[in-house]
Amino acid sequence: MVYRALTPTAQAILGFLSFRSRSGYEIRQAAQRTAGLVWGVSDGQLYPQLHDLHARGLIEPDGAPEGPKSRQRWRLTDAGREALQAWLREPAAPPVLRDEGLLKLLFVDEVGLDVARDLLERRRAGLVALRESVLSLVPGAERGGPDAETGLTGPTLVRAFGLDFLEMSIAWCDQALAQLGRRRRGGNDGADAGDHQASQRAYAGSGPLSAAPS
């Protein structure tokens, strides 16, 4: 494993350590807050990757295991910073969407339009809840980088993408519901956010795209 190319998750860890040193737990939290929508980092990956990065000499312990619960802080080495910068300059793999809800919708003719409506409403409710949680966080708190005054840091860009994605997805749900509603009863599609939210908290499970009550 040591001489294999770094995985994107490993690079993400380097990225989160480039700002300052952190413990594994702090990396996980920062990842969920800032990258949760576009790149999940799970426990099962995080800790092994930290040890691998250490073995490669890309990160090093920042002091002895300290503080509450013997948390170990890690910091980037010079080699680690170089590896991060090299990776950033390489072209990226195309985005991949993994969406079980849309997969079900694809086959929904098999069971009828009521099921389609139900899927869409649960989906909408989950997306709205996620958007609320994203909006409730202070955008400026992300900043502090070199161009805090303009708000053009990476986190700001990524946050904007996340919100655009959620808006677009919600709007698509509304359109689809309007079409299905029109087909069934003939034109009642004016329902708005409040109604749909009342319908059900579908995305109860935690996931990279959810509000993640982990």
Added chain:
Amino acid sequence: MVYRALTPTAQAILGFLSFRSRSGYEIRQAAQRTAGLVWGVSDGQLYPQLHDLHARGLIEPDGAPEGPKSRQRWRLTDAGREALQAWLREPAAPPVLRDEGLLKLLFVDEVGLDVARDLLERRRAGLVALRESVLSLVPGAERGGPDAETGLTGPTLVRAFGLDFLEMSIAWCDQALAQLGRRRRGGNDGADAGDHQASQRAYAGSGPLSAAPS
């Protein structure tokens, strides 16, 4: 494996066989055309899953291995159709986005705005190419469900989502590029690029793409 719950990929296979019987290769092609954007099905999953579904009695061979290259056709059994319908009625897992490009963009302050511009331009080009390929497919080709005449089948909905997603992503690239371009001409960013690593970065503290309301 036989008594474990079916994976979404296995359910997708059942779904593709619900229209008509197909060989593994045909399933792969149909999946790529209609679900490629939202749910990939790779060779390494497809063929083992077909055998597993057969072992469970959810699909069965449709005639002997025939035609060119001894391709085996499979069809849904009654139990398979029931399993598919039951799965469609369950709530879906939340969507997951896996986007290495946005992950890089998150850390792009580490290397400067030229790299950000480059990433965004490559991203845009890839998205535009993808959109072209989606647009070039005949929308009705994959149908065969109960309401083919109205165009409101699952494949049509999913295709619309894919196109919306691509449009939104392209528009976001344009906005981001416009902002970066404006900054460059207005200020002295090119010169600072190298300084970024020296300064302390702090977007760690409390910011957010995902709230944890726990």
Added chain:
DNA sequence: TGGAAGATACCTCTGCCAGAGGTATCTTGA
């Protein structure tokens, strides 16, 4: 003072899954 309950921090194991790489078969065409 003490102990139950919960949060924190890290770890391990299992299985889904993509992608690389392989084999065998069929078609094309020079």
Added chain:
DNA sequence: TCAAGATACCTCTGGCAGAGGTATCTTCCA
């Protein structure tokens, strides 16, 4: 007739998420 390429299926490796576990620390209430 034989090479080259497309087709159809298969296997192996390793990234990765999620469940579940342990140990530590804090809080709070009796």
